Structure formats: structure tokens, C-alpha cells
Amino acid sequence: MENxxxxxxxxERVQNARHPDRPYTNDLLRIIFEGxxxxxxxxxxxxxxxxxxxxxxxxxxKVAVIGHQKxxxxxxxxxxxxGMPKPEGYxxxxxxxxxxxKFSRPIVTFIDTPGAYPGIDAEERGxxxxxxxxxxxxxxxKTTVIVVVLGEGGSGGAxxxxxxxKILMLENAxxxxxxxxxxxxxxxxDSGKANLAAESLKLTAEELLKFNxxxxxxxxxxxxxxxxxxxxxxxxxxxxxxxxxxxxxxxIFRNILELEKLTxxxxxxxxxxxxxxxxxxxx
Amino acid sequence: xxxFRRNKPKIEESNDDEVRKVRTEGIFIKCPECENPLYRRELxxxxxxxxxxxxxxxxxxxxxxxELFDDGNYEKLDxxxxxGDPLGFVDTKPYIERIEAAKKSSGLPEAIVSGKGKVGGHxxxxxxxxxxxxxxxxxxxxxxxxTRLIERATETRGAVIIFSxxxxxxxxxxxxxxxxxxxxxxxxxxxxxxxxxFISILTDPTTGGVTASFAMLGDVIVAEPKALIGFAxxxxxxxxxxxxxxxxxxxxxxxxxHGMVDMVVDRREMRETLIRLLDFMMNKNL
Ligand SMILES: [Zn+2]
Numbered sequence: 001m002e003n004x005x006x007x008x009x010x011x012e013r014v015q016n017a018r019h020p021d022r023p024y025t026n027d028l029l030r031i032i033f034e035g036x037x038x039x040x041x042x043x044x045x046x047x048x049x050x051x052x053x054x055x056x057x058x059x060x061x062k063v064a065v066i067g068h069q070k071x072x073x074x075x076x077x078x079x080x081x082x083g084m085p086k087p088e089g090y091x092x093x094x095x096x097x098x099x100x101x102k103f104s105r106p107i108v109t110f111i112d113t114p115g116a117y118p119g120i121d122a123e124e125r126g127x128x129x130x131x132x133x134x135x136x137x138x139x140x141x142k143t144t145v146i147v148v149v150l151g152e153g154g155s156g157g158a159x160x161x162x163x164x165x166k167i168l169m170l171e172n173a174x175x176x177x178x179x180x181x182x183x184x185x186x187x188x189x190d191s192g193k194a195n196l197a198a199e200s201l202k203l204t205a206e207e208l209l210k211f212n213x214x215x216x217x218x219x220x221x222x223x224x225x226x227x228x229x230x231x232x233x234x235x236x237x238x239x240x241x242x243x244x245x246x247x248x249x250x251x252i253f254r255n256i257l258e259l260e261k262l263t264x265x266x267x268x269x270x271x272x273x274x275x276x277x278x279x280x281x282x283x
Numbered sequence: 284x285x286x287f288r289r290n291k292p293k294i295e296e297s298n299d300d301e302v303r304k305v306r307t308e309g310i311f312i313k314c315p316e317c318e319n320p321l322y323r324r325e326l327x328x329x330x331x332x333x334x335x336x337x338x339x340x341x342x343x344x345x346x347x348x349x350e351l352f353d354d355g356n357y358e359k360l361d362x363x364x365x366x367g368d369p370l371g372f373v374d375t376k377p378y379i380e381r382i383e384a385a386k387k388s389s390g391l392p393e394a395i396v397s398g399k400g401k402v403g404g405h406x407x408x409x410x411x412x413x414x415x416x417x418x419x420x421x422x423x424x425x426x427x428x429x430t431r432l433i434e435r436a437t438e439t440r441g442a443v444i445i446f447s448x449x450x451x452x453x454x455x456x457x458x459x460x461x462x463x464x465x466x467x468x469x470x471x472x473x474x475x476x477x478x479x480x481f482i483s484i485l486t487d488p489t490t491g492g493v494t495a496s497f498a499m500l501g502d503v504i505v506a507e508p509k510a511l512i513g514f515a516x517x518x519x520x521x522x523x524x525x526x527x528x529x530x531x532x533x534x535x536x537x538x539x540x541h542g543m544v545d546m547v548v549d550r551r552e553m554r555e556t557l558i559r560l561l562d563f564m565m566n567k568n569l
Contacts, residue, residue, distance in 0.1 A: 118515030
């Protein structure tokens with residue numbers, strides 16, 4: 001019985017993380033940043049609306065911001081491809097990161113994607129290469145990088161903007177190697193077992209902190225959780241996000257200030273060591 | 284099935300079909316592509332490539348390293364590193380049982396084997412993944428072995444060669460598996476900054492988190508003919524777009540045409556090709 005309740009809780013987190021009333025990158029750009037100038041395109045193929053990027057300010061500090069954008073209603077979702085980037089999205093992200101590096105500005109990224117888009121065109125243009133190249137380049141990007149797991153951390157498509165000096169994660173966000181539905185379809189041969197998979201995957205913020213895969217949890221307000229009933233009030237979250245956003249803003253800002261005290265070399269060594277220690281094996 | 288009958292007299296009398304089948308399979312392997320029978324010895328000599336139709340059989344990790352290094356000599360590395368069960372993962376079967384079963388059936392400690400030796404006289408650290416160990420999937424142990432391989436090369440100024448064969452990140456280790464992609468890529472960033480070569484060889488199949496990390500980060504990327512290579516698996520794509528995929532999609536030759544790999548090389552010419560590449564990347568001009 002206790003086991004069943006735990007299962008429900010993990011999967012509830014997944015549903016919360018996906019809830020359209022949660023703030024998206026564009027909301028945070030209004031709530032905690034100022035003077036956002038959006039920059040478009042990868043200069044190679046096309047602009048990808050699944051990723052927004054540009055210059056902004058946080059407490060008068062100039063930073064580059066990059067994040068997945070899912071879209072709320074059906075029109076927006078189609079426009080944003082449900083927050084599933086194609087290679088050009090990841091290449092745009094890296095282009096903006098390189099600009100931040102060039103002009104010595106910190107970078108803040110927001111993760112909120114079901115995953116990188118699995119489609120013919122994405123494969124043709126090198127989805128795997130685009131993700132891989134970002135992983136390598138972010139590992140030695142010569143500027144401060146703060147990563148915020150905002151909602152849904154969907155596998156490689158999330159990680160491709162997720163290599164940084166500090167990884168913050170919202171209390172109700174999830175971060176996983178595969179969606180619970182995908183995992184259940186493969187291992188249980190039944191996507192209906194997604195709730196069991198969600199529990200097994202250990203994808204909640206508390207669990208990830210225990211494995212040292214993230215650095216900090218950003219607590220969310222109590223009513224910042226959605227029972228899956230038809231009685232939830234629309235926009236309750238955005239209205240109530242104020243306090244959480246304030247705290248998130250403070251943590252982003254303070255982390256940047258701390259990191260800016262380090263030399264580039266110290267920062268890169270710490271960033272490398274953080275990821276170097278990830279994993280658990282037997283020897 | 285003429286070959287089967289022709290060879291019947293050589294087989295000891297037995298009414299047991301199962302026994303006969305095993306013995307016959309002990310001598311012959313049928314090519315899955317052209318269905319011609321191939322002597323095991325003949326197949327080994329042709330590097331497990333069909334002598335009739337050039338079909339590339341899947342090859343184990345150990346065999347890959349044996350074929351790669353000069354005179355087949357190399358020092359095995361990190362054999363003691365193997366998977367634990369950090370999440371206590373249970374699906375239809377406990378992960379810990381899957382690991383034990385994989386060790387038994389494959390005779391390998393993990394989904395990758397690695398070694399240090401010379402290739403064309405060049406100091407080389409090589410890894411080769413093996414599909415027979417939980418689908419060649421990458422968990423913490425695989426990630427650690429590859430990272431150590433790259434770090435050793437960076438420290439001693441060697442080259443890195445990795446043969447990929449994998450269904451992607453290992454689900455049973457959750458986000459720990461995902462982070463191996465970042466860990467390995469970070470080690471490759473340092474290798475790159477040290478101006479040392481990494482040659483990535485993509486074999487059938489290479490998909491998911493392996494493709495989306497080190498496999499696509501080679502200075503030179505070589506694919507074996509007709510290997511399935513991609514980020515998303517064909518079934519996932521078909522479900523997403525709700526249509527059949529074009530013929531040859533995500534095969535080596537398709538990737539070559541789209542500029543994603545440098546070349547498609549027949550396994551029988553692989554070692555020579557790698558040596559020529561290393562000569563360019565490792566030898567000093569006079
Ligand atoms: Zn054949």
C-alpha cells in the first residue's frame with residue numbers, strides 16, 4: 001500500500017512538471033529578468049521557436065538567457081513544437097552561449113522539454129551531433145553557466161543546454177533519461193505502467209540531489225502542486241509563482257556572484273569535477 | 284538448403300534435430316542478408332563480413348580490439364569496473380539479475396571493453412562496445428570506463444578510438460546514465476584542448492544517448508556499411524510522425540550523404556584506414 005502511494009507521488013510529479021499552468025521560460029523572462037532582447041536563428045538553417053534565447057538583465061547584471069519554450073494553447077504548442085527542439089535550436093543556443101563567452105557575460109539556461117524532436121528532418125540535419133557538440137562545448141565554455149531545471153527535464157534534449165557550474169531544480173520539476181511512458185513501453189511492454197516507471201527512474205529533485213546530480217532545490221509554494229482533477233483553478237500557479245520566482249531569482253543571482261569570484265580556470269576545473277563524479281558503479 | 288543436405292554425411296548419426304542443428308551451426312553460419320552459408324573459419328578470416336554480399340555481421344567488443352591493435356597485443360583496462368544497481372531498479376525483472384545474466388551470457392564484465400596498445404605504432408587507447416551486454420547500453424560503469432580511457436590518453440598523449448554499438452543510455456540507472464553523456468563529453472573537451480585525436484567508429488546499431496554524445500564527437504567519424512545510426516530509434520520516429528520511414532533512412536550511407544560521417548569503411552579495410560588517419564593526426568611533419 002505504501003509502495004503504491006509512493007508510485008503515485010512520483011508520477012504526480014511528472015504530471016505537475018508538465019502542467020501548462022507552470023511558468024515557462026518566457027514567463028520567467030518577464031518575471032525575474034528585465035530588458036530581454038530576443039536573438040534568433042542558428043545562422044545555418046532556420047530559427048527554432050522551441051528554444052528562446054537572448055540578452056537580459058537580472059538585478060542590473062547583464063546575462064544571456066537560453067531556455068526551452070513549450071507553449072500553452074494549441075497554436076502556441078504547434079508553433080513551439082511542444083518544446084521539442086530540432087538541431088537548429090541547439091545550434092542557436094550554442095551560438096548565443098558563445099556570444100556570452102565572447103563578451104564575458106554569465107549564462108542562465110532553463111530546461112523544460114519532453115525531449116529533442118524525433119523526426120526525419122531532425123535526423124537528417126544531425127540531431128545527435130547537435131546535442132553532442134553542445135555537451136562538449138558547454139563543458140569548456142569560458143564563462144559562468146547556471147542551469148535551472150524548470151519543468152520537464154527530458155533526456156539528451158534537456159542536457160544539451162544543461163552542462164554548467166550550478167544546477168538548480170524546481171521542487172516539482174523532473175529530470176530523467178527517458179519519459180516514464182517510453183520506459184514503460186520498452187521495459188514493461190506497456191506504456192500504461194508509466195507510474196511504475198516514474199517511481200523506478202528516481203527522477204524527482206530530492207532523489208537527484210541525493211545522487212549529487214543537481215546542486216540545489218528551489219522550493220515551491222504549497223498550492224504550486226496540481227491534483228489531477230478537473231477542479232484546479234486556471235492560472236493559479238502563475239499568480240502564486242511570485243514568491244517562488246523571487247527565491248529563484250535570488251538563488252540565480254547569488255550563484256552568479258559567487259562564481260564570478262573565481263578565475264575561469266578554477267571555474268572550469270570545478271565544472272569538470274562536478275560532472276566527473278557523476279555515476280555509481282562497482283570495482 | 285542444399286548445403287545442409289550435402290554436409291549431412293559429415294555429421295554423426297543422430298535423430299535429435301536439436302543436436303544436429305547445433306553441430307551444423309558450429310561449422311556454418313547463414314548470412315542473414317544473402318542467406319548463403321559461410322564457414323565459421325572463413326568468416327573469421329574475412330573479419331565477419333559475408334564473402335558473398337559484404338554483409339557486416341555484428342562483432343563483439345573483444346574481437347574488435349583483437350583486430351585493431353598491432354599484432355593483436357594490448358593491455359586490458361578497467362576490467363574490474365562493473366555495474367551496481369544504484370537505483371534498486373525493478374521492472375519485469377530486477378536490474379541486478381539482468382546484470383548477472385548479461386555477464387554470464389556475454390562473458391564480459393560490462394557493455395564495453397577497453398585496452399591500451401599500439402595501432403600502426405601509435406599509442407592508442409581503444410574501447411569497443413558490445414550489444415550482447417544489455418543491448419550495449421551505457422550506464423555509470425560504461426561511462427566511467429570511457430572517461431578513464433580518454434583521461435589516460437590526455438595524460439600520456441595517446442589517441443582514442445571507440446567502436447560504438449549501443450541502444451543508448453541504460454534506463455535502469457536513470458539520470459545517472461544520462462549524466463554519463465556529459466561526463467564523457469567533458470573528458471573529450473579536454474582531449475580536444477590537448478590537441479589529441481579521437482576517432483569514432485559507428486557500427487550497427489548506434490542510437491540514443493551514445494550517438495548524442497561521444498559517438499558524434501570524433502575528429503573523424505567512420506561508419507561501417509549499412510549500420511543503423513541515429514538519435515531517435517526508427518520506431519519512435521514512426522510513432523511520432525505516423526508514417527513509414529524511407530528506405531535506407533538512418534543507415535551509414537544516408538548519414539554520409541547528409542554530411543554526418545566522414546566515410547563508410549568496409550571492416551576488412553578498417554585497420555589500415557585508421558592507421559592512415561592516425562599517421563596524419565599523430566606524426567610530426569619533418
Ligand atoms: Zn551475405
